[in-house]
Amino acid sequence: MIIYGVAILAFSYLTGQLCGEYLGEFLGVKANVGGVGFAMIILLLCKEWLQKKGWLDVEFEKGVDFWNKMYIPVIIAMSASQNVKVAVSSGFLAVIVGAIPVIAAFASLPYLIKLTTKH
Amino acid sequence: MEIFKNFIDKNGLIVGFLVVGVIALLSELFSRKILKGYLPGSAIAILVGLILAYFGGIISGGDKGLADLSTLKGIGTFGGSMFRDFTIVATAMGASFAIMKKAGFLGFVSLIYGILMFFVLGVVLAWIWGYRDAVSLCTIGAGSCTYIVGPVTGAALGASSDVIALSIAIGVLKAILVTILTPLLAKRVGLNNPAAAMAFGGLMGTNSGVSAGLAATDPALVPYGAVTATFYTGLGCLLCPSLFYLVLGWIF
Numbered sequence: 001m002i003i004y005g006v007a008i009l010a011f012s013y014l015t016g017q018l019c020g021e022y023l024g025e026f027l028g029v030k031a032n033v034g035g036v037g038f039a040m041i042i043l044l045l046c047k048e049w050l051q052k053k054g055w056l057d058v059e060f061e062k063g064v065d066f067w068n069k070m071y072i073p074v075i076i077a078m079s080a081s082q083n084v085k086v087a088v089s090s091g092f093l094a095v096i097v098g099a100i101p102v103i104a105a106f107a108s109l110p111y112l113i114k115l116t117t118k119h
Numbered sequence: 120m121e122i123f124k125n126f127i128d129k130n131g132l133i134v135g136f137l138v139v140g141v142i143a144l145l146s147e148l149f150s151r152k153i154l155k156g157y158l159p160g161s162a163i164a165i166l167v168g169l170i171l172a173y174f175g176g177i178i179s180g181g182d183k184g185l186a187d188l189s190t191l192k193g194i195g196t197f198g199g200s201m202f203r204d205f206t207i208v209a210t211a212m213g214a215s216f217a218i219m220k221k222a223g224f225l226g227f228v229s230l231i232y233g234i235l236m237f238f239v240l241g242v243v244l245a246w247i248w249g250y251r252d253a254v255s256l257c258t259i260g261a262g263s264c265t266y267i268v269g270p271v272t273g274a275a276l277g278a279s280s281d282v283i284a285l286s287i288a289i290g291v292l293k294a295i296l297v298t299i300l301t302p303l304l305a306k307r308v309g310l311n312n313p314a315a316a317m318a319f320g321g322l323m324g325t326n327s328g329v330s331a332g333l334a335a336t337d338p339a340l341v342p343y344g345a346v347t348a349t350f351y352t353g354l355g356c357l358l359c360p361s362l363f364y365l366v367l368g369w370i371f
Contacts, residue, residue, distance in 0.1 A: 078203055109319060
Protein backbone atom coordinates (compact mmCIF):
# COMPACT_ATOMS: atom_id res chain seq x y z
CA MET A 1 0.00 0.00 0.00
CA ILE A 2 1.25 3.43 -0.97
CA ILE A 3 0.14 4.93 2.33
CA TYR A 4 2.73 2.83 4.19
CA GLY A 5 5.50 4.60 2.33
CA VAL A 6 3.94 8.00 2.98
CA ALA A 7 3.44 7.07 6.63
CA ILE A 8 7.08 6.03 7.11
CA LEU A 9 8.12 9.31 5.49
CA ALA A 10 5.76 11.19 7.81
CA PHE A 11 7.11 9.29 10.81
CA SER A 12 10.72 10.12 9.87
CA TYR A 13 9.85 13.76 9.20
CA LEU A 14 7.98 14.26 12.47
CA THR A 15 10.52 12.42 14.64
CA GLY A 16 13.48 14.20 13.03
CA GLN A 17 11.91 17.66 13.21
CA LEU A 18 10.92 17.08 16.83
CA CYS A 19 14.53 16.10 17.64
CA GLY A 20 15.63 19.34 15.95
CA GLU A 21 13.14 21.38 18.00
CA TYR A 22 14.29 19.81 21.27
CA LEU A 23 17.97 20.19 20.36
CA GLY A 24 17.30 23.88 19.65
CA GLU A 25 15.52 24.26 22.99
CA PHE A 26 18.37 22.42 24.76
CA LEU A 27 20.96 24.72 23.18
CA GLY A 28 18.86 27.77 24.05
CA VAL A 29 18.28 28.69 20.40
CA LYS A 30 15.02 29.96 18.93
CA ALA A 31 15.37 27.69 15.89
CA ASN A 32 15.22 24.09 14.77
CA VAL A 33 18.72 22.59 14.81
CA GLY A 34 19.26 19.90 12.20
CA GLY A 35 15.66 18.63 12.07
CA VAL A 36 15.73 17.80 8.37
CA GLY A 37 19.10 16.06 8.74
CA PHE A 38 17.84 13.86 11.58
CA ALA A 39 14.70 13.06 9.60
CA MET A 40 16.75 12.02 6.56
CA ILE A 41 18.96 9.75 8.65
CA ILE A 42 15.89 8.18 10.32
CA LEU A 43 14.33 7.55 6.88
CA LEU A 44 17.54 5.93 5.62
CA LEU A 45 17.75 3.72 8.70
CA CYS A 46 14.07 2.73 8.33
CA LYS A 47 14.68 1.87 4.69
CA GLU A 48 17.68 -0.32 5.52
CA TRP A 49 15.78 -2.08 8.29
CA LEU A 50 12.78 -2.76 6.02
CA GLN A 51 15.09 -4.01 3.29
CA LYS A 52 16.69 -6.47 5.69
CA LYS A 53 13.27 -7.70 6.78
CA GLY A 54 12.23 -8.02 3.14
CA TRP A 55 9.24 -5.71 3.66
CA LEU A 56 10.30 -3.09 1.14
CA ASP A 57 8.06 -3.39 -1.91
CA VAL A 58 7.42 -1.32 -5.02
CA GLU A 59 4.19 0.20 -3.73
CA PHE A 60 5.93 1.31 -0.57
CA GLU A 61 8.70 3.02 -2.51
CA LYS A 62 6.15 4.74 -4.74
CA GLY A 63 4.69 6.45 -1.68
CA VAL A 64 8.04 8.07 -0.88
CA ASP A 65 9.03 8.57 -4.50
CA PHE A 66 5.99 10.72 -5.23
CA TRP A 67 7.10 13.26 -2.63
CA ASN A 68 10.69 12.98 -3.79
CA LYS A 69 9.57 14.03 -7.28
CA MET A 70 7.35 16.82 -5.90
CA TYR A 71 10.49 18.44 -4.59
CA ILE A 72 11.20 20.70 -7.57
CA PRO A 73 7.58 21.93 -7.86
CA VAL A 74 7.71 22.80 -4.16
CA ILE A 75 10.92 24.74 -4.76
CA ILE A 76 9.26 26.62 -7.63
CA ALA A 77 6.37 27.53 -5.33
CA MET A 78 8.87 28.54 -2.65
CA SER A 79 10.69 30.86 -5.06
CA ALA A 80 7.36 32.41 -6.03
CA SER A 81 6.64 33.21 -2.39
CA GLN A 82 10.00 34.75 -1.46
CA ASN A 83 10.25 38.36 -0.43
CA VAL A 84 12.10 39.37 -3.60
CA LYS A 85 10.79 42.94 -3.42
CA VAL A 86 12.63 43.71 -0.18
CA ALA A 87 15.83 42.17 -1.52
CA VAL A 88 15.71 44.25 -4.70
CA SER A 89 14.70 47.51 -3.06
CA SER A 90 16.79 47.59 0.09
CA GLY A 91 19.77 49.52 -1.12
CA PHE A 92 23.39 49.15 -1.95
CA LEU A 93 24.68 47.87 1.40
CA ALA A 94 22.30 44.90 1.27
CA VAL A 95 23.48 44.07 -2.23
CA ILE A 96 27.15 44.23 -1.21
CA VAL A 97 26.76 42.25 2.02
CA GLY A 98 24.52 39.75 0.24
CA ALA A 99 26.74 39.28 -2.80
CA ILE A 100 30.41 39.49 -1.81
CA PRO A 101 30.40 36.64 0.76
CA VAL A 102 28.44 34.41 -1.64
CA ILE A 103 31.03 34.93 -4.36
CA ALA A 104 33.84 34.35 -1.86
CA ALA A 105 32.14 31.13 -0.76
CA PHE A 106 31.89 29.83 -4.32
CA ALA A 107 35.56 30.68 -4.85
CA SER A 108 36.65 28.82 -1.73
CA LEU A 109 34.58 25.67 -2.30
CA PRO A 110 37.22 23.87 -4.45
CA TYR A 111 39.93 24.52 -1.83
CA LEU A 112 37.67 23.36 0.97
CA ILE A 113 37.04 20.09 -0.86
CA LYS A 114 40.73 19.61 -1.65
CA LEU A 115 41.84 20.38 1.89
CA THR A 116 39.53 17.92 3.61
CA THR A 117 39.73 15.05 1.13
CA LYS A 118 43.51 14.94 1.61
CA HIS A 119 43.12 13.88 5.23
CA MET B 120 -17.50 36.76 -8.57
CA GLU B 121 -18.22 36.21 -4.88
CA ILE B 122 -18.83 32.51 -5.48
CA PHE B 123 -15.63 32.25 -7.52
CA LYS B 124 -13.60 33.99 -4.81
CA ASN B 125 -14.93 31.76 -2.06
CA PHE B 126 -14.30 28.74 -4.23
CA ILE B 127 -10.66 29.71 -4.81
CA ASP B 128 -10.26 30.47 -1.10
CA LYS B 129 -11.49 27.02 -0.17
CA ASN B 130 -9.19 25.28 -2.66
CA GLY B 131 -6.03 27.35 -2.38
CA LEU B 132 -3.53 24.52 -2.27
CA ILE B 133 -5.01 22.84 -5.36
CA VAL B 134 -4.84 26.17 -7.22
CA GLY B 135 -1.19 26.23 -6.19
CA PHE B 136 -0.61 22.79 -7.78
CA LEU B 137 -2.16 24.01 -11.03
CA VAL B 138 -0.25 27.30 -11.17
CA VAL B 139 3.11 25.66 -10.42
CA GLY B 140 2.37 23.00 -13.02
CA VAL B 141 1.73 25.65 -15.65
CA ILE B 142 4.92 27.55 -14.70
CA ALA B 143 6.92 24.31 -14.92
CA LEU B 144 5.43 23.41 -18.31
CA LEU B 145 6.03 26.81 -19.88
CA SER B 146 9.59 26.91 -18.50
CA GLU B 147 10.32 23.45 -19.88
CA LEU B 148 9.05 24.50 -23.31
CA PHE B 149 11.10 27.71 -23.16
CA SER B 150 14.21 25.72 -22.19
CA ARG B 151 13.80 23.21 -25.02
CA LYS B 152 12.53 25.37 -27.87
CA ILE B 153 14.24 28.69 -27.32
CA LEU B 154 17.34 27.99 -25.19
CA LYS B 155 17.94 24.57 -26.78
CA GLY B 156 18.57 23.08 -23.33
CA TYR B 157 21.31 25.52 -22.35
CA LEU B 158 19.60 26.04 -18.99
CA PRO B 159 17.45 23.22 -17.51
CA GLY B 160 13.69 23.82 -17.32
CA SER B 161 13.73 23.60 -13.52
CA ALA B 162 16.30 26.42 -13.26
CA ILE B 163 14.14 28.62 -15.47
CA ALA B 164 11.01 27.75 -13.52
CA ILE B 165 12.73 28.74 -10.25
CA LEU B 166 13.87 32.00 -11.84
CA VAL B 167 10.35 32.67 -13.15
CA GLY B 168 9.09 32.01 -9.62
CA LEU B 169 11.45 34.67 -8.25
CA ILE B 170 10.42 37.20 -10.91
CA LEU B 171 6.72 36.55 -10.27
CA ALA B 172 7.41 36.90 -6.54
CA TYR B 173 8.84 40.36 -7.20
CA PHE B 174 5.72 41.50 -9.06
CA GLY B 175 3.49 39.80 -6.49
CA GLY B 176 5.23 41.82 -3.78
CA ILE B 177 4.85 45.07 -5.72
CA ILE B 178 1.14 44.51 -6.43
CA SER B 179 0.13 43.32 -2.97
CA GLY B 180 2.64 45.26 -0.87
CA GLY B 181 3.12 42.13 1.26
CA ASP B 182 6.26 40.13 2.02
CA LYS B 183 5.38 36.69 0.63
CA GLY B 184 5.61 37.36 -3.10
CA LEU B 185 2.85 35.84 -5.21
CA ALA B 186 1.39 34.17 -2.13
CA ASP B 187 0.11 37.54 -0.90
CA LEU B 188 -2.37 37.76 -3.78
CA SER B 189 -5.46 36.21 -2.19
CA THR B 190 -6.24 33.96 -5.18
CA LEU B 191 -2.71 32.55 -5.11
CA LYS B 192 -2.36 32.08 -1.38
CA GLY B 193 -2.05 28.32 -1.91
CA ILE B 194 1.36 28.83 -3.49
CA GLY B 195 2.55 29.98 -0.08
CA THR B 196 1.31 26.75 1.51
CA PHE B 197 2.74 24.61 -1.30
CA GLY B 198 6.11 26.38 -1.10
CA GLY B 199 6.13 26.76 2.69
CA SER B 200 8.63 25.18 5.03
CA MET B 201 6.43 22.14 5.78
CA PHE B 202 6.23 20.90 2.20
CA ARG B 203 9.81 21.98 1.52
CA ASP B 204 11.22 19.97 4.41
CA PHE B 205 8.89 16.99 3.80
CA THR B 206 10.00 16.67 0.17
CA ILE B 207 13.67 17.20 1.06
CA VAL B 208 13.43 14.32 3.52
CA ALA B 209 11.87 12.20 0.74
CA THR B 210 14.89 12.87 -1.48
CA ALA B 211 17.00 11.01 1.09
CA MET B 212 15.44 7.78 -0.22
CA GLY B 213 17.87 7.95 -3.15
CA ALA B 214 20.87 8.89 -1.01
CA SER B 215 23.50 6.66 0.49
CA PHE B 216 24.01 6.68 4.24
CA ALA B 217 27.55 5.36 3.79
CA ILE B 218 28.58 8.35 1.66
CA MET B 219 27.03 10.75 4.15
CA LYS B 220 29.01 9.16 6.96
CA LYS B 221 32.21 9.23 4.94
CA ALA B 222 31.86 12.88 4.00
CA GLY B 223 30.62 13.87 7.46
CA PHE B 224 33.90 15.47 8.48
CA LEU B 225 34.05 17.56 5.32
CA GLY B 226 30.46 18.63 5.96
CA PHE B 227 31.26 19.62 9.54
CA VAL B 228 34.35 21.64 8.59
CA SER B 229 32.49 23.49 5.84
CA LEU B 230 29.63 24.25 8.23
CA ILE B 231 31.92 25.96 10.74
CA TYR B 232 33.93 27.66 8.00
CA GLY B 233 30.76 28.79 6.23
CA ILE B 234 29.17 30.44 9.28
CA LEU B 235 32.45 32.12 10.27
CA MET B 236 33.23 33.38 6.77
CA PHE B 237 29.79 34.85 6.08
CA PHE B 238 29.61 36.44 9.52
CA VAL B 239 33.10 37.98 9.39
CA LEU B 240 32.69 39.30 5.83
CA GLY B 241 29.27 40.71 6.73
CA VAL B 242 30.69 42.49 9.77
CA VAL B 243 33.70 43.85 7.85
CA LEU B 244 31.53 45.20 5.02
CA ALA B 245 29.11 46.80 7.48
CA TRP B 246 32.07 48.36 9.31
CA ILE B 247 33.44 49.81 6.06
CA TRP B 248 29.95 51.18 5.36
CA GLY B 249 30.10 53.10 8.64
CA TYR B 250 28.42 50.98 11.31
CA ARG B 251 30.47 51.07 14.51
CA ASP B 252 28.31 49.59 17.29
CA ALA B 253 28.68 45.90 18.09
CA VAL B 254 24.91 45.23 18.11
CA SER B 255 24.32 46.50 14.54
CA LEU B 256 27.51 44.90 13.24
CA CYS B 257 26.58 41.56 14.78
CA THR B 258 23.01 41.69 13.40
CA ILE B 259 24.21 42.51 9.87
CA GLY B 260 26.88 39.78 10.06
CA ALA B 261 24.19 37.34 11.22
CA GLY B 262 21.96 38.46 8.32
CA SER B 263 24.63 37.45 5.87
CA CYS B 264 24.37 33.91 7.31
CA THR B 265 20.63 33.44 6.63
CA TYR B 266 17.48 35.56 6.75
CA ILE B 267 16.47 33.73 9.93
CA VAL B 268 19.76 34.10 11.82
CA GLY B 269 19.71 37.89 11.21
CA PRO B 270 16.39 38.78 12.86
CA VAL B 271 16.82 36.17 15.63
CA THR B 272 20.19 37.70 16.53
CA GLY B 273 18.89 41.26 16.15
CA ALA B 274 15.93 40.55 18.42
CA ALA B 275 18.16 38.89 21.02
CA LEU B 276 20.59 41.82 21.09
CA GLY B 277 17.95 44.56 20.85
CA ALA B 278 19.03 45.95 17.48
CA SER B 279 17.00 48.76 15.87
CA SER B 280 14.21 47.70 13.54
CA ASP B 281 15.83 49.16 10.41
CA VAL B 282 19.00 47.14 11.05
CA ILE B 283 16.87 44.00 11.55
CA ALA B 284 15.02 44.73 8.29
CA LEU B 285 18.38 45.18 6.57
CA SER B 286 19.63 41.86 7.93
CA ILE B 287 16.53 40.10 6.54
CA ALA B 288 17.05 41.72 3.13
CA ILE B 289 20.69 40.59 3.10
CA GLY B 290 19.71 37.02 3.93
CA VAL B 291 16.98 36.93 1.26
CA LEU B 292 19.41 38.32 -1.30
CA LYS B 293 21.91 35.63 -0.37
CA ALA B 294 19.29 32.91 -0.88
CA ILE B 295 18.37 34.33 -4.29
CA LEU B 296 21.99 34.65 -5.40
CA VAL B 297 22.82 31.11 -4.33
CA THR B 298 19.73 29.90 -6.22
CA ILE B 299 20.75 31.65 -9.44
CA LEU B 300 24.53 31.17 -9.28
CA THR B 301 24.68 27.50 -8.28
CA PRO B 302 23.63 25.98 -11.64
CA LEU B 303 25.86 28.47 -13.47
CA LEU B 304 29.00 27.92 -11.37
CA ALA B 305 28.59 24.28 -10.33
CA LYS B 306 30.93 22.84 -12.94
CA ARG B 307 33.65 25.41 -12.38
CA VAL B 308 33.83 24.84 -8.60
CA GLY B 309 33.70 21.04 -8.77
CA LEU B 310 30.17 20.68 -7.46
CA ASN B 311 29.38 17.38 -9.16
CA ASN B 312 29.54 14.67 -6.48
CA PRO B 313 27.83 13.91 -3.15
CA ALA B 314 30.81 14.91 -0.96
CA ALA B 315 31.12 18.27 -2.71
CA ALA B 316 27.37 18.81 -2.28
CA MET B 317 27.72 18.20 1.46
CA ALA B 318 30.53 20.75 1.65
CA PHE B 319 28.43 23.14 -0.43
CA GLY B 320 25.40 22.78 1.85
CA GLY B 321 27.48 23.52 4.94
CA LEU B 322 29.32 26.39 3.31
CA MET B 323 26.27 28.26 1.95
CA GLY B 324 23.82 27.18 4.62
CA THR B 325 20.78 29.04 3.34
CA ASN B 326 18.22 26.23 3.15
CA SER B 327 16.12 27.70 0.39
CA GLY B 328 19.12 28.79 -1.68
CA VAL B 329 20.96 25.48 -1.37
CA SER B 330 17.89 23.35 -2.05
CA ALA B 331 16.77 25.42 -5.05
CA GLY B 332 20.29 25.82 -6.44
CA LEU B 333 21.05 22.10 -6.26
CA ALA B 334 17.63 21.20 -7.66
CA ALA B 335 18.46 23.25 -10.74
CA THR B 336 21.95 21.74 -10.96
CA ASP B 337 21.43 18.03 -10.30
CA PRO B 338 18.50 16.75 -8.21
CA ALA B 339 20.56 13.72 -7.12
CA LEU B 340 22.78 16.06 -5.06
CA VAL B 341 19.90 17.64 -3.13
CA PRO B 342 19.84 15.27 -0.13
CA TYR B 343 23.59 15.65 0.43
CA GLY B 344 23.44 19.44 0.39
CA ALA B 345 20.36 19.49 2.59
CA VAL B 346 21.79 17.20 5.27
CA THR B 347 24.49 19.76 6.19
CA ALA B 348 22.58 22.96 5.38
CA THR B 349 19.91 21.98 7.89
CA PHE B 350 22.37 22.57 10.74
CA TYR B 351 23.50 25.98 9.52
CA THR B 352 20.61 28.22 10.62
CA GLY B 353 20.42 26.57 14.05
CA LEU B 354 24.17 26.84 14.63
CA GLY B 355 24.12 30.43 13.37
CA CYS B 356 21.33 31.32 15.81
CA LEU B 357 23.42 29.69 18.53
CA LEU B 358 26.78 31.33 17.76
CA CYS B 359 25.92 34.84 16.49
CA PRO B 360 24.16 36.38 19.50
CA SER B 361 26.48 34.64 22.00
CA LEU B 362 30.10 33.84 21.18
CA PHE B 363 30.40 36.05 18.08
CA TYR B 364 28.75 38.99 19.87
CA LEU B 365 31.10 38.62 22.85
CA VAL B 366 34.12 38.66 20.54
CA LEU B 367 32.75 41.69 18.66
CA GLY B 368 32.08 43.55 21.91
CA TRP B 369 35.64 42.82 22.92
CA ILE B 370 37.01 44.27 19.65
CA PHE B 371 34.78 47.39 19.46
